Amino acid sequence: MSAPTTTAPPKTYDQDEAFKASLEYFKGDDLAARVWVNKYALKDSEGNIYELTPNDMHRRIAKEIARIEKRYPNPMSENEVFDLIKDFKYIVPQGSPMAGIGNPYQIASLSNCFVIGNDGNSDSYGGVMKIDQEQVQLMKRRGGVGHDLSHIRPKGSAVKNSALTSTGIVPFMERYSNSTREVAQDGRRGALMLSVSINHPDSEDFINAKMEQGKVTGANVSVRIDDEFMRAVKDNKNYVQKYPIFSENPKITREIEANKLWKKIIHNAWKSAEPGILFWDTIINESVPDCYADLGYKTVSTNPCGEIPLCPYDSCRLLAINLYSYVENPFTDKASFNFDLFKKHIAAAQRIMDDIIDLELEKIDKIIEKIDADPEGLEIKGVERNLWINIQKKAKEGRRTGIGITAEGDMLAALGIKYGSDKGIDFSTEIHKTIALEAYRASVYAAKERGAFGIFDSEREKNNPFVLRLKDADEKLYYEMQEYGRRNIALLTIAPTGTTSLMTQTTSGIEPVFLPVYKRRRKVNPNDKDSRIDFVDEVGDSWEEYVVFHHRFKEWMKIKGHDIDRSYTQVELDELVKASPYYQATSNDVDWLSKVRMQGAVQKWVDHSISVTINLPNDATEELVGQLYLEAWQAGCKGVTVYRDGSRSGVLLSNEDKKEEQETASHSPFPTTRPEVLTADVVRFQNNKDKWIAFIGLIDDRPYEIFTGFSDDEDGILIPRWVNDGLIIKNRNEDGTSRYDFQYENKRGYKTTIEGLSHKFNPEYWNYAKLISSTLRHGMSIEKVVDLINSLQLDSESINTWKNGVARALKRYVADGTLAQKQKCSNCGSSNLMYQEGCLTCQDCGSSKCG
Structure with a gap:
């Protein structure tokens, strides 16, 4: 009889070991190394780390994707998946999938973002508290959350309780904001989006809520603006607000000057970067899932960064494709984009995304098992359990995915194309058109092998503008989709990719480079040797400043024969930047209207939305903000956010x-x-x-x-x-x-x-x-x-x-000539003293005193 086998416990590492190894992996980039170790390395609740470098993480993810692949025909192998995701080179699962796939130490969702909400117009306290509890339950599982407040009755409305009248929207904004700040997420703070329709009578209070210090600090806010309001603004007409919103038989109506409220939105955005704007009719009209609105897929709000409009209880998982990696011979005259490899990898990325939905469903099963095993009674845990049952249904039925990109700015620079130029807009549009066609093609192919999403109906989608755009671009794809269906209800987005871009060492999302060269500070301790003090902060701490090159700018320097290790003067650095393809193509340089037009052109090929910020200098006017918003609406953008340099820190009043x-x-x-x-x-x-x-x-x-x-x-x-x-x-x-x-x-x-x-x-x-x-x-x-x-x-x-x-x-x-009050000349005693150039001069004896 053979002896029982024992499994050795997995090897663990301390923080220093993991940081040292990942620092070497990232070639000395301490910021990328710390982000990975702190946020994405596999760890348990006691702080034990089970991965030494990001490729350990990539192997973990590849194993799980390959396990799911084996359920379906023609599976990808573990090594095939690993080669696509290793080194953050081509395909990069974002955030929650990166941290959660194959993670046995956390019972958490793989979804990056959720939207929740009540059916109908329920604004009872029970409904409000239900949303509050659902929000907290999602945030503790690492999710970002959005929900809409348009169902809450306006301030002063009659209610049948001891209050007699409603308090309106703002107090509930504060409640949800406070709940967000209370939930920890392994060093992250929860993310919340609150939205309201411009048609709601309390929309102005909503728009103003964050303008006072300490108010609604745990939420982003966006206002849903319909085309009728925008036309009223453009034509300088009045606009009728209603409650319930857009009701044919409203309980409350209020006629307002559209331009007056529009200017308030613009002023607040100019002053504080909020509210963001959601062009709601564009979102709904372009939305493929809204073809199934009567089946529970009516879009009501967005995730915290605005790139995923969602129906209640739907969620989305995000993945980014690193565009820079498809540029061959970057920063040379022979630079070109490898569209063949790009198309192949888009198809693989969509397949991986569909696999991640299966992994998410397994995670949801574990969450529900955990809830069921908890000792509390159903009256306590019922809301949480029903929440995950609803999310499970939407994930299984719609199988929504969120393929996006990162490194758009670096891709254009590597090709020698200026970001924001006409050529740049045209090339970016072609890139995103390619992603749309190939991702939808992959979803149709997956429907052949794996089955279409549960409620697919080509008849419902036949007049959708996005689907018709696909038809115009590729009729064969369109008719195959009619025949076989599609695996996923919606597929595409462009997210911010903040920490993801730190690890890909590229520009973020669709954004241009922030700065190709910048300064970073390192704190100087009293015992530090061979350090210099360049800056002393308000509490007396000393800092040394050192120059940091954007990674791809450094690559350009190497290719052009510049020494990346020598010390450069500021004048020399300016000359380097001027000679590079990043010159006048930073976030503060790009023509703002060009960026809005680029967003509108790209949006035509993104079925969800785009997270993008228009960066403006501090001296930008409110009129410019209004012009950008109007241009964004006319260009077909689904949303827009502006950030005027220094505005967010300077707005709040105590x-x-x-x-x-x-x-x-x-x-x-x-x-x-x-x-x-x-x-x-x-x-x-x-x-x-x-x-x-x-x-x-x-x-x-x-x-x-x-x-x-x-x-x-x-x-x-x-x-x-x-x-x-x-x-x-x-x-x-x-x-x-x-x-x-x-x-x-x-x-x-x-x-x-x-x-x-x-x-x-x-x-x-x-x-x-x-x-x-x-x-x-x-x-x-x-x-x-x-x-x-x-x-x-x-x-x-x-x-x-x-x-x-x-x-x-x-x-x-x-002012010269001003008489001094109640003072006499020390020489002659005269009271005829007058200020001259800041000095008191006696007009009688001529003596002068400047003390």
Whole structure:
């Protein structure tokens, strides 16, 4: 009788071992290595790591895909799958599939995103709480969630409970937002999308909800805009809001000026990058799943990044194809795109995606088994169980997939095509048309072998614009789809691919390169040797800055014979960028209208949607934002988000800010809201042995605020002596507290930022400076402010020295010819004292005092 065999426990690694090995794998890219180890390496709840490098992960995924493949005819082998996904070169499962496939240590879904919702217009507290619980249950399984609030009755509506009237949408936004922030996801924070229809009477409250500090911080918000509203905007007409929305017999109607609400949307987006816009009629009309709306596939909202519109309880798994890897001879005159290999891999990617649905169904079975085994009664766990039963039904019946791309910006650069140019738009459109045709062809082929999705009906789809586009491009594919059906109800998307692109070491999604060369900071510890200090932050920590090259820019440098290891001056770096295909093709360089048109052209070949952000400079106008939105609608985009540089950090107002704002409005000629950016003068002065510096924020050349403290010593602030002016920028720290940064331009024309003026100086000086700034903002005349400063009774000698310096600095801004109040000439005793160039001059005896 043979002895029983024993299985050795799997080998484990500690964090340092895995990081060291993956750092070597990523060729020294510490950011990519840390992302992989922290987010995707197989680990258990005790922190044991079971994979040493990403190729261990790729082998894990390949084994599971090959296991599913064996269920069907002509299966791919494990090695075939591994060769497609290894090294992040061609096909890259994203996020949840990467972390969850073959993972026995977590009971989690493989879906990246979900949408939930109640049937009909249920807005009872029971319905609200059900959605809240479902949201939490999904987030604990690693999913991002979206849901729509258009079913909630407007503020002030009659209700039959003790409240008598409804509180409206905003309180529920806060509830769902708070729930998101409470759920941990292995170092990630849950992601939530809240949407509402522009047709809802509370849509303006929804649009404004995030404009106050601390409100709805756990959710992205988007407003669903219909074509009728857009036409009303374009024609400057009124628009009728209803509840229930779009009802033929509404309980509530409200006629509004469309342009007034449109300008509010634009202003808020300009100021805070939200709300995003969803062009809802375009989404519904183009949606293939909405051909089955009466069977439960009516789209109601999107996932948190907006690239997957979904019906309630449907979900989607994401996968990206690395476009850069299909460029042969990149960055040379012989560069070309290998369309034959690309088409072959698209078909394989769609097949892998369908396999992942089977793996997801296995995961859902395990989740339901776990719920059933839990000791709680059905009254506690019933909502969770029904949630997963509903998700299981949609996954099994519709088999939705989400094939996308990454490295679009690098692909174009490697081919020598400028991102955003007409040639670039045409080539990108051809790429996405190819993906659409080959993915749908693969889905039809899979239907022959594996069967069509459960409710496929070619008659329902015959007038769908997307399906008709496929027909025009490839009639043979269309008629085969009519004959055999399709394996998947919808197939395509373009997601942001944030951490995925870190590991592919490429540009993200459809976006251009952010910067081909940038600076990164490394914290300098007191005992570090051979390090230099380039930057000191607001809490006094020291940092060394070093140049980082975008990986594919570095590849261009190598191909062109540039030394990637030597140290370059800023001027030399600028010349390198100028000579590269990335020149004037960064996210801040690309013509914004061209990017919108590109999105509209590509969207024609993506059956879900596209996650893309239009990056604008800080000085972009609200009019430009409105123009971009209108162009996006006309170009056929399904959604659009704009981000104006610095807008998100500068928008939020604390309650203290709002109070000051209200008081200032009634007394001051200054703007009621502190502008995000002020021009500033730098004034240096010395009293006795103390050297001081003042940063004076100006509006119309008049002092609006002041920051002062010691200069040029270890406790103060250090800037070059030649800097006499710059900008004061209001920002927010991560904890929500405000700070004021000073930015100046060096002699080479590059900007340097000193963070946190309010934290650089002695707190006592800062408190007095706040007092003085408050009086300035309320419009008190400079000479009266100077008198106020001079009248302060201060015990400390150094504070008195500071007081004298501040008064001297502000006197510079007193208009010449202004009479001094309640002061006499120390030489002749005359009260006829007048300011001349900041100095008090006696008009009787001519003596001058500048102290």
